[in-house]
Amino acid sequence: MTIHFIKEVNLLKDMILELSGRVEDQLGRAVRSVMNRDVSAAQQVLEDDHAIDQNEVDVEEECLKILALYQPVAHDLRFIIAVLKINNDLERIGDLAVNIAERTLFLSSLPTATTSFDFPAMAMKSQMMVRQSLDALLRQDIDLAIRVREADDEVDEMNREMYEQIKQGIRKEPDRVDALIHLLSISRHLERVADHATNIAEDVIYMIKGEIVRHRPEPRLE
Amino acid sequence: MNNIPTSEFAVRRPPAVSVKTPRNPAQAGNGNQLMADSFSVYYGPFEAVKKVSCAFPVGEVTALIGPSGCGKSTFLRAINRMNDLIPSCHVKGLLYFGGKRIYGPKLDVTVLRRRIGMVFQKPNPFPKSIYDNVAYGPRLHASCSRRDLDERVETSLRKAALWDEVKDRLQANALGLSGGQQQRLCLARALAVNPEVLLMDEPTSALDPKATAAIEDLIDALRGAYTIIIVTHNMQQAARVSDLTAFLYEGSLIEVGATSQLFTNPKEKRTEDYITGRFG
Numbered sequence: 001m002t003i004h005f006i007k008e009v010n011l012l013k014d015m016i017l018e019l020s021g022r023v024e025d026q027l028g029r030a031v032r033s034v035m036n037r038d039v040s041a042a043q044q045v046l047e048d049d050h051a052i053d054q055n056e057v058d059v060e061e062e063c064l065k066i067l068a069l070y071q072p073v074a075h076d077l078r079f080i081i082a083v084l085k086i087n088n089d090l091e092r093i094g095d096l097a098v099n100i101a102e103r104t105l106f107l108s109s110l111p112t113a114t115t116s117f118d119f120p121a122m123a124m125k126s127q128m129m130v131r132q133s134l135d136a137l138l139r140q141d142i143d144l145a146i147r148v149r150e151a152d153d154e155v156d157e158m159n160r161e162m163y164e165q166i167k168q169g170i171r172k173e174p175d176r177v178d179a180l181i182h183l184l185s186i187s188r189h190l191e192r193v194a195d196h197a198t199n200i201a202e203d204v205i206y207m208i209k210g211e212i213v214r215h216r217p218e219p220r221l222e
Numbered sequence: 223m224n225n226i227p228t229s230e231f232a233v234r235r236p237p238a239v240s241v242k243t244p245r246n247p248a249q250a251g252n253g254n255q256l257m258a259d260s261f262s263v264y265y266g267p268f269e270a271v272k273k274v275s276c277a278f279p280v281g282e283v284t285a286l287i288g289p290s291g292c293g294k295s296t297f298l299r300a301i302n303r304m305n306d307l308i309p310s311c312h313v314k315g316l317l318y319f320g321g322k323r324i325y326g327p328k329l330d331v332t333v334l335r336r337r338i339g340m341v342f343q344k345p346n347p348f349p350k351s352i353y354d355n356v357a358y359g360p361r362l363h364a365s366c367s368r369r370d371l372d373e374r375v376e377t378s379l380r381k382a383a384l385w386d387e388v389k390d391r392l393q394a395n396a397l398g399l400s401g402g403q404q405q406r407l408c409l410a411r412a413l414a415v416n417p418e419v420l421l422m423d424e425p426t427s428a429l430d431p432k433a434t435a436a437i438e439d440l441i442d443a444l445r446g447a448y449t450i451i452i453v454t455h456n457m458q459q460a461a462r463v464s465d466l467t468a469f470l471y472e473g474s475l476i477e478v479g480a481t482s483q484l485f486t487n488p489k490e491k492r493t494e495d496y497i498t499g500r501f502g
Contacts, residue, residue, distance in 0.1 A: 072498065073485045210487025
């Protein structure tokens, strides 16, 4: 392949890495803002979202340019297509981080509910899935991508548990219903984050194997 | 571009016939099935095509790709015995068409070349009128009336999407046509003798993008009625026009498969390296 093409692909790799880093930071900050009721951190998440949106547009334009100019095939084509799709998932994770940060802003003005549930565990799991899916992309690690797919079921289960806990919390503390509904939203957003991490992992599998694994039961690791 | 109606949303059919060579090719040759069984072509001691085995599905378009000198044109020319004219050229192995051996002792080469037509890289019309170019083959192969001949010329020119452009000047010299028109005339000339197979050796490499698109549209329109084998250096063209793609390298058939699969997820590393431009 021409040196021009290799340069363009390397540029695209740098761009998607930059976007990945931004999205991970935003998600981490949004989660911390909830845990610490940190309004300024939440505000920061809202302010920084435009940079992610701009990165997403830049990555898409670069992908379109490469497709138009070089008409890549085989692994090169799968890489560009995977990046196009991962780009979209990353931008959506960025939006979910904003949604979570917005809940912090609402929660900060409300009395805290005494209902306890394991929010940090769910947040950590979702964040880890995002990190691992991006590591799988970076290292072209199919086993890691498969593990991310498997982890999605655990986050789904956590979300279901959270729903039950919040339902009980509302019965116990009906005057704190607003705060509890915001917490339920956060749980839902984290579950969606995990879904996007799963999409990224599936795109990594497609990129490496050329096989579309979406809507199929997960292949278990040996 | 041309007057052949083609749907923009036409569904590309998957190859209908297995690409594997059947155990007994002579028996398996259904109708005008073309297949190679451990087929080699030599120039003197040099083996230019090495033990190639594959079947070309009837009515499908197969693209032969590979770097220069990989033997794809030699293989294509061997199919209608064009290489017979090269003294040092000889073949080994078997090549079947409709269950009969192409290099069998009883085969009539003239009949073979009527059934297997060829279009070359550079348009090569005869220095005759447009009409005579197309009528040349039918006059040679069968005695037909003037009316039949007129009909054959018109049908062939229509199939080649050239009729509307030349119907008012059929007696004009073919060499006055543009390159793209000349190539479509050569295609009409090949179609005029009602072949079953069309061999195309880089048919658009000398044409501009518009004329190339016209030829590619034609290939699409002829799909189903003819078995087409096209040699091309243009990867995108192979991906656009063919149902199957065969990759040859240093005379050997490295990989053959559905075009959609071969260009997105090739099985062989050498195929991947070639189609992504990493060598060749």
